[in-house]
Amino acid sequence: MDNTKNQTTLATLGEFGLIERLTKNIQIQHKSTVKGVGDDAAVLGFEGKQVVVTTDLLTEGIHFNLMYVPLKHLGYKAVVVNLSDVFAMNAQPRQITVSLAISSKFSVEAIDELYSGIHLACEKYGVDLVGGDTTSSLTGLTISVTAIGEANQEDLVYRSGAQLNDLICVTGDLGGAYMGLQLLERENEVFKVNPKEQPKLEGYDYILERQLKPEARGDVVSALKNLGVKPTAMIDISDGLSSEIMHICKASKVGCSIYEEKIPMDFQTRKFADELSINPLVAALNGGEDYELLFTVPLADHDKIKQDPDITIIGHITEESTGTNMITGAGTAVALQAQGWNPLG
Amino acid sequence: MDNTKNQTTLATLGEFGLIERLTKNIQIQHKSTVKGVGDDAAVLGFEGKQVVVTTDLLTEGIHFNLMYVPLKHLGYKAVVVNLSDVFAMNAQPRQITVSLAISSKFSVEAIDELYSGIHLACEKYGVDLVGGDTTSSLTGLTISVTAIGEANQEDLVYRSGAQLNDLICVTGDLGGAYMGLQLLERENEVFKVNPKEQPKLEGYDYILERQLKPEARGDVVSALKNLGVKPTAMIDISDGLSSEIMHICKASKVGCSIYEEKIPMDFQTRKFADELSINPLVAALNGGEDYELLFTVPLADHDKIKQDPDITIIGHITEESTGTNMITGAGTAVALQAQGWNPLG
Numbered sequence: 001m002d003n004t005k006n007q008t009t010l011a012t013l014g015e016f017g018l019i020e021r022l023t024k025n026i027q028i029q030h031k032s033t034v035k036g037v038g039d040d041a042a043v044l045g046f047e048g049k050q051v052v053v054t055t056d057l058l059t060e061g062i063h064f065n066l067m068y069v070p071l072k073h074l075g076y077k078a079v080v081v082n083l084s085d086v087f088a089m090n091a092q093p094r095q096i097t098v099s100l101a102i103s104s105k106f107s108v109e110a111i112d113e114l115y116s117g118i119h120l121a122c123e124k125y126g127v128d129l130v131g132g133d134t135t136s137s138l139t140g141l142t143i144s145v146t147a148i149g150e151a152n153q154e155d156l157v158y159r160s161g162a163q164l165n166d167l168i169c170v171t172g173d174l175g176g177a178y179m180g181l182q183l184l185e186r187e188n189e190v191f192k193v194n195p196k197e198q199p200k201l202e203g204y205d206y207i208l209e210r211q212l213k214p215e216a217r218g219d220v221v222s223a224l225k226n227l228g229v230k231p232t233a234m235i236d237i238s239d240g241l242s243s244e245i246m247h248i249c250k251a252s253k254v255g256c257s258i259y260e261e262k263i264p265m266d267f268q269t270r271k272f273a274d275e276l277s278i279n280p281l282v283a284a285l286n287g288g289e290d291y292e293l294l295f296t297v298p299l300a301d302h303d304k305i306k307q308d309p310d311i312t313i314i315g316h317i318t319e320e321s322t323g324t325n326m327i328t329g330a331g332t333a334v335a336l337q338a339q340g341w342n343p344l345g
Numbered sequence: 346m347d348n349t350k351n352q353t354t355l356a357t358l359g360e361f362g363l364i365e366r367l368t369k370n371i372q373i374q375h376k377s378t379v380k381g382v383g384d385d386a387a388v389l390g391f392e393g394k395q396v397v398v399t400t401d402l403l404t405e406g407i408h409f410n411l412m413y414v415p416l417k418h419l420g421y422k423a424v425v426v427n428l429s430d431v432f433a434m435n436a437q438p439r440q441i442t443v444s445l446a447i448s449s450k451f452s453v454e455a456i457d458e459l460y461s462g463i464h465l466a467c468e469k470y471g472v473d474l475v476g477g478d479t480t481s482s483l484t485g486l487t488i489s490v491t492a493i494g495e496a497n498q499e500d501l502v503y504r505s506g507a508q509l510n511d512l513i514c515v516t517g518d519l520g521g522a523y524m525g526l527q528l529l530e531r532e533n534e535v536f537k538v539n540p541k542e543q544p545k546l547e548g549y550d551y552i553l554e555r556q557l558k559p560e561a562r563g564d565v566v567s568a569l570k571n572l573g574v575k576p577t578a579m580i581d582i583s584d585g586l587s588s589e590i591m592h593i594c595k596a597s598k599v600g601c602s603i604y605e606e607k608i609p610m611d612f613q614t615r616k617f618a619d620e621l622s623i624n625p626l627v628a629a630l631n632g633g634e635d636y637e638l639l640f641t642v643p644l645a646d647h648d649k650i651k652q653d654p655d656i657t658i659i660g661h662i663t664e665e666s667t668g669t670n671m672i673t674g675a676g677t678a679v680a681l682q683a684q685g686w687n688p689l690g
Contacts, residue, residue: 016588016683034395038596039504040433040581041399041494050379051396054386055476055491057444061483088385099402099489131400137487138406144444144489146400149386159384236385243361251383338361 007107010136018108019134022115026129030094032150033128042130044095049150054085060140067191068184071110073212074143075117081238082147083125084216084291088236089158091151092218095130096122099144101137114143125218155230157295162233162252166296166317169231171220171310173264174241175280178287179272180204180211186276206268214291220310221293227304231295240286243338244294246324252296255322258315258336261329285326285336352452355481363453364479367460371474375439377495378473387475389440394495399430405485412536413529416455418557419488420462426583427492428470429561429636433581434503436496437563440475441467444489446482459488470563500575502640507578507597511641511662514576516565516655518609519586520625523632524617525549525556531621551613559636565655566638572649576640587630588683589639591669597641600667603660603681606674630671630681 010018023037035043044051058064058078066074079096086093098118102111122129127147187199201208216236224231233248241263249256263284273280296317297305305311315327325333355363368382380388389396403409403423411419424441431438443463447456467474472492532544546553561581569576578593586608594601608629618625641662642650650656660672670678 034498035503040430040579041397041436041492043434043501044396044398045498046391046396048392051389051391051493052386053389053440053442053476053491053493055442055444055478055489057446057478057480057487057489059446059480059482059487062446062481085385089388091386095398097398097400097491099400101402101404101407101487131398133400133402135402135404136407137404137485139484140482142402142404142446142482142487142489144400144402144487146398146442146491147386148396148398153379153390156388158380234385 007109010102010104010106010108010111013108018111021108022111022134029126029128032094033130036128036130042095042097044130044148046150050153050156052086052089052091052149052151053146054082055144055146056082058143060142065188066141068188069212071113072117072120075114076121076213078143078145079118079121080214080216081291082145083127083218084236084238086147086149087216087218087221088234088293089149089151090155090221090231090234091149093125093127093147093149095128095148097131097146098129099133101135101142103137103139103141106141125216157231157234159233159235159248159251162248162254162296162317163298164254164317164319165299166232167299167302167313168245168256168258168294168296168315168317169305169311169313170237170241170264170292170294171217172290172292173266173269174237174290174292175265175269175283175287176207176210177214177289178283179269179280180207180209181289182276183207183272184211204268204272206266207272211289214289216291217293223308223310227308229297229301229304231297234293234295237290237292237294238288240284240288241294242285242336246336246338248294248296249324253320255318255320256315256324257318257327257333258325259327262312262314264312352454355447355449355451355453355456358453363456366453367456367479374471374473377439378475381473381475387440387442389475389493391495395498395501397431397434397436397494397496398491399427400489400491401427403488405487410533411486413533414557416458417462417465420459421466421558423488423490424463424466425559425561426636427490428472428563429581429583431492431494432561432563432566433579433638434494434496435500435566435576435579436494438470438472438492438494440473440493442476442491443474444478446480446487448482448484448486451486470561502576502579504578504580504593504596507593507599507641507662508643509599509662509664510644511577512644512647512658513590513601513603513639513641513660513662514650514656514658515582515586515609515637515639516562517635517637518611518614519582519635519637520610520614520628520632521552521555522559522634523628524614524625525552525554526634527621528552528617529556549613549617551611552617556634559634561636562638568653568655572653574642574646574649576642579638579640582635582637582639583633585629585631585633586639587681591681591683593639593641594669598665600663600665601660601669602663602672602678604672607657607659609657
């Protein structure tokens with residue numbers, strides 16, 4: 001396929017032309033969006049609600065590789081990772097702003113692709129795009145998204161509320177996004193050596209989707225509300241289970257025991273880890289980018305959550321002095337390591 | 346001076362260490378800042394107020410050149426350009442988030458310098474730093490700032506409210522930031538040829554400060570409130586007077602006449618333009634980065650504003666059909682050109 005056909009340079013449109021093109025079809029969905037794109041600032045009105053704000057910056061070559069990440073997926077993911085932070089406050093996302101720094105190597109059509117993913121995420125999660133900034137960069141693409149959400153004061157959940165004996169829960173399964181990335185990187189290496197070789201991705205659609213098109217777990221936030229369960233502490237898993245549970249424990253001044261055998265992992269995650277001869281546990285604990293929720297609930301809520309197929313209880317909160325531990329299959333306690341995702345390394 | 350002494354690599358600290366270092370001294374100033382840095386999102390509470398949100402992305406080599414822009418000034422300016430947008434809504438800035446993408450060439454001390462400027466601006470304008478993201482980039486530095494402000498609904502001023510016969514006003518003087526940039530670029534070229542040559546900056550401290558350390562005109566927003574004047578339309582001058590007045594006219598569906606001889610310019614702006622044999626009017630109309638306010642007021646408010654030394658009346662609003670014009674010293678009407686600042690060109 002010839003991708004260079006019908007491509008328009010950014011300079012043809014100019015800054016104002018590009019902004020007009022990118023913002024012309026924006027529909028306002030929320031009453032709280034008083035004024036969206038088109039003035040010096042957006043105006044939001046939240047009568048009697050708390051407003052939550054979160055922001056993420058994604059840079060080419062660090063957070064994504066355009067050799068194998070389609071721009072539409074990238075736009076979708078850039079929004080989702082921010083919404084995930086809003087849900088992790090037990091709040092509902094309402095608005096986003098999107099800023100782009102683009103090098104001249106990108107065509108207008110490429111930016112349209114990126115925006116189609118952004119719009120898709122806005123539609124799926126019911127958020128309004130209310131502003132941003134579009135500028136150029138000397139090299140590569142940078143995407144900065146800020147998400148704004150709302151919650152009643154009494155509904156907000158912080159990292160700091162975990163209590164002794166609380167159950168530790170995660171949504172979905174872990175490690176898939178990391179294994180999906182390993183797969184994409186392997187095939188990219190093969191492609192560089194032999195561009196005619198077809199990528200071997202069959203049977204791994206789930207972990208690819210986990211990496212390329214993650215979802216934010218607003219569904220679980222709603223489900224918990226319907227079950228009458230308010231988590232005591234919550235965080236989204238962007239940097240791997242290990243560092244996230246340590247964030248909760250540090251902020252809540254408690255310890256934890258999580259059980260190796262309880263950590264939910266998909267068949268494809270385990271299978272591909274096996275193919276690469278790596279321990280899938282490493283992907284779950286330190287891999288990152290799963291965007292599942294990690295939360296704690298009082299022991300008394302056990303019966304309310306145990307039937308939910310999206311929620312797995314993986315351990316419990318302990319005294320701070322016992323530290324943050326994983327109990328292995330053999331029953332040994334191993335101290336967790338906050339390896340995290342170190343983009344500064 | 347040896348700048349490489351006592352420099353710490355970013356990798357030494359790691360991501361969490363860097364975040365801790367950058368956020369440890371943050372003081373919360375506003376009641377509306379319920380929760381700042383340290384969770385998935387910040388929490389803001391604005392009882393009965395409207396919330397305004399604006400964001401800007403600054404990239405190395407496009408918006409700033411680290412050959413001659415000190416990092417402290419850069420941090421200050423990155424905040425100020427966003428606060429300027431909040432003031433242009435006739436709102437008060439309350440919180441900011443700051444995201445950085447940093448390449449490994451920067452030391453921890455360099456990032457501290459950048460943050461010292463960010464903190465200085467927060468202090469000066471009374472805003473809380475409530476969140477952000479710190480990540481790496483393959484090349485260069487990118488800074489994304491989002492500012493959040495508040496206003497009573499009835500106080501908000503949009504671009505779209507200018508009425509026939511309204512007076513067109515600007516604050517301060519124009520073109521200085523652009524001429525300051527020309528001076529810095531000239532001296533940088535000289536430096537590249539002969540690093541031992543001392544830069545010739547004497548007598549141009551004002552235009553240098555306009556470029557390196559601009560201020561946002563919150564003082565004028567307050568002054569207008571004290572005078573009992575509410576602008577009908579307002580915008581901040583980031584892209585040059587010409588494109589900003591055209592934004593107001595387009596949004597308000599009106600035309601304008603501005604008078605060449607009324608456009609306020611500083612002596613240094615004119616002098617350095619003369620030295621470079623360029624027309625200083627070009628700097629005022631199309632130069633950008635002055636961060637002054639452009640606004641319209643009803644004719645009836647003339648007497649209230651005429652004594653304010655920070656405000657200059659430069660023209661009036663006309664019928665849409667007459668277009669957007671500048672009346673030259675010779676009395677000729679010239680159509681304004683929306684040249685703007687085109688970082689995509």
